Amino acid sequence: MSTSRRFTVDLFRHSCRRPLNPAPSFRLRTSTARSLHTTRPTLNGPARPSPSTSPKGPNPAARGARVAPVGMLVGGGVLASLFAVAWQDHDDDWEPKSVQPSSQDRDGRDPSLPRFRLSDVRKHDGSSPEPWVTLEDKVYDITEWVGAHPGGDVILRAAGGSIEPYWKIFSIHNTAYVREILDQYHIGFIDTADLVNGRPAAEAIEDPFETDPVRDPRLIAHTTKPMNAEPLTDELDVEFKTPNELFYVRHHMWVPVVEEDKADxxxxxxxxxxxxERRYTLAELxxxxxxxxxxAVLQCSGNRRNDMTRHAGKTNGLQWGVGAISNAEWEGVRLSDVLADAGLKVASATAVTRPSGGEDDDALDPKSLHVQFSGLEAxxxxxxxxxxxxxxxxxxLAFGMNGKPLPRDHGYPLRSVVPGTVAAxxxxxxxxxxxxxEESPSQWQRRDYKSFGPNEGANPDWSRAVSIQEMPITSxxxxxxxxxxxxxxxxVWQKSSSQSGNVIDLGAVDKKVGVTSTPKPSAEPIAxxxxxxxxxGRAITRVDISxxxxxxxxxxxxxxDCATPGSCFGNKAWSWKRWRYLGKLPTPETAGEEKACSTVVVKAVDDAYNAQPETHSSIYNVRGNLATAWHRVRICPTCVDKGDGKGVVWSTGDKFGCGFKKEGEAGEERK
Known part of the structure; x- marks a missing residue:
């Protein structure tokens, strides 16, 4: 068999052995900050010179070869694509060598993949143009992942060593979902000479979260490293503007440290x-x-994800309740002013057509452009x-929040605030x-914050879904x-911006309303x-209660809440609409009767007559994004006989639903 043919067959055999995961490889970087590979392993032997450094010049097919199995699932003939890549990757000045594993490597692991000593892995650290990491006994070349990895260059901290200590800290990343992506970059195994009981020695690393700020104990933490937390449900909307310390926290990594005396x-x-390029300091802005x-409200696309999980099926991601949303007054400078000052010249953003021959005929079409934002933490x-x-x-471009400098958890010293749009x-x-x-090449833009049809299952075609921008209606x-x-x-009940004091007597609120059906004579008040x-920017015009x-x-x-002058700012309805309701709830007439449970439901309508879907099953997606179906809370009031012959005393009892207890604790069936 000729050398070329043998290489092609080896590549075909290796590709068929690898799991055909449809997740994209995300080689989408727009810049070339990192050089291409200088060395790379063969499929069944030691490292060889990369085609990118070959005397014949760069060979784009070399990069495509390693992600070919994924690309084939998107389109094109499997065999045609595979053999085209294989033959294009062949260089006359390179001889592939068939290397048989030694006896110590005949250990049940794939014999076609090479073994690497840890001393060789360490050479591929964060300063290497070809960074590698290890996980358990496997070696991964993450060169092509760095540009789109959640955390960008942060992953380079682990390069040259094990990623496991970082995943113990970044527990949010230690999931099957992330492992599937990492598996696409598997290039070999750690040599058995460096393994003890099948694993390399454990490593200790510095905790990058040590400098994170202290959080309010009233926040419910879903993860602590990184911090992702929401306020208690009954604390969430007591005030129109969410206090800074109770504003929900959504992080992907640690909080960057910017010293106060250097913030300007x-x-x-x-x-x-x-x-x-134009550079501005905060002081200059x-x-x-x-x-x-x-x-304006900021709302995570995963708000109420736990509701979708409860009522439709398993979802990937943080199981937010109803609190991944908060409202604040933001202060800063307009992005449009800064872009104009930097020299951006575009046609009118609102003009559908414009006459030819005008002085702005060469101006850029804004509808074809995007504004990419990058943060200090990547x-x-x-x-x-x-x-x-x-x-x-x-x-x-905000530097203030509710009349104070931005807290560290919320972007200090500078952040973008895009009203009406997903907080991502x-x-x-x-x-x-x-x-x-083009859009940002990050995974957060190209994959994580998207939604798709309920029929697309656990492995959707992410490229077909548009990135989430404006948020749908919810309540x-x-x-x-x-x-x-x-x-x-x-x-403590909701108070409007014009009201003083911290409490409202629920029994004193003058609002005589009730459900459209006739309640039993023994109906109890419900708030x-x-x-x-x-x-x-669409305003809420109606909230329906059942x-x-x-x-x-x-x-x-x-x-x-915006009735008082100076209480709301902005050109559209960017803030939330708080609502309250007093009605009558039918209940059993005596304490001896069986406990009665009722399901309270809320749905909202905006000024474009958009309304919420009735069920989460109709909008299900495995990421659990945009869980906006009717919110259902099952209440099971309790009563006590006063013993004076005058009846019973009813109280709220247990509440079950997203933001409250789990339905299973009440035996509630999925709807």
Whole structure:
């Protein structure tokens, strides 16, 4: 068999052996900050010179060969693509060698893959143009992953050694989902000479989270390294503007450290499509541009993901309750002003057509461009340029939050705030802006924050789904009280911006409403509160409430938090709409009767008459994004006989649903 043919057969055999995972390989970097490979292993032998450094010059097919099995699933003939890659990768000045594993490597592991000594792996550290990592007894070449890895160059901390100690810290990454992506870069195994009981010696690393800020104990942490937390459900919307310390926290890595005495020196680089750059310090932004305020919600695309899990099926990602959403007053400078100052010239963002021959005939078409944001901790995301420069879009480069400097957890000293858009586009610790003809190449833009049809299962075609930008309409219940918990309560309930004090007597609120069906004579008072929100600046116009699982409906009272001048800022309805409701709940007439449970349901409508879907099964996706179906909370009031012959006392009892207890604890069936 000729050398060329033998290489082709070896490649075919190896490719068929590798798992055909349809996840993309994300070789999408727009810059060339890292050089191409200088060495790489053969499929069944030691490292050889890379075709990229061959005297014949770069060979793009060499890079394509390693991700060919993934690409084949997207389109094209399997054999044709495979053999084309194999033959193009052949160089006359390179002789592949068939290397048989030694007796010590005949250990049940794939004999066609090479073995590497740990001393060789260490040479491929973060300074190497070809970084490697190990996991258990496997070796991975992550060169092509670095550009799109969640964390970017952060993964280079592990290069040359094991990734396992980092995953013990970054527990959020130690999932089958991430391992499937990593498996695409598997190149060999650790030599048995460096293994003890099948594993290399454990490594100790410095904890990068040691400098993270202290968080409010009222936050419910889903993960601590990195911190991802939401406030207690009944604390979430007590105030219109969420207190900074209770604003939900969504991190992918540790919090960057920027010293307060150096904050004004923090630099923001703006790069235009032609490659020109303009650098601004924070002090310069504050001094040279008008200061603006915007009152806006930030909401994670995974808000209420746990609701979708409960009612539709397993989802990947943090199991947020109803609290991955918060509202604040942001202060900063308009992104549009900064881009114009940096020299960006585009056609009118609102013009569908424009006359030819005008003086702006050479201006760029904003509809073909994107604004990419990058943070200090390597997070990246982007928005369409028309949103960035729309005068009514209110996109800010913010340095203030609720009248104070940005807290460290929320982007200190500078972040983008993109109202009406998924919070994943409001990048914290902002350090660079690039105006480009493509979306951000990061995984957060190209994969994580997308949604797709409920039929696409666990391995959707991510390339077919558009990145989430404007958020759909949603609503949620944050508090329920029944019976004497309403009559006699002086508890924290929602207060409007114009009201003073910290408590409202629920029994004293003047609102006589009830469900459309006729309640039993022994009906007890019920008080419900929550929030509603729609993206794109669309205002909430109605919130519907049902106390019987959706059979009959009534409308909640919408709190006008923006009635007082100076309480809301912005050109559109960027903030949430809080609502509250008082009604009558039918209950058993005596304490001896069986406990009665009722399902309270909420759904909202915005000014474009968008409404929430009824079920999560109709919008199910394995990432659990955009879980916006009707919010259902099952309540099981309790009663006690007062013993005076005057009846019983009813109280709220248990509450089950997303943001409250698990349904299984009440035996509730999925709907």
């Amino acid at each position: 020196e923090h630099a923001l680089t703006v790069e235009l499509p032609n490659g020109e 504050k001094e040279r541009f008008p200061i603006h305020k915007v009152t 997070y990246g995301s982007s928005i369409p340029l028309p949103k960035a420069i729309d005068p009514s879009g209110d996109v800010l 586009r409001s990048v914290k610790w902002l350090s660079k802006i690039v105006v480009s003809d 949620a219940i944050t508090g329920v009280w029944v019976g004497d918990c309403v009559r006699n309560s002086k508890t 419900v509160q929550g929030y509603a929100y729609s993206g794109g 106390l019987d699982g959706g059979k009959s409906w009534d409308q909640a009272e919408l709190i006008d």
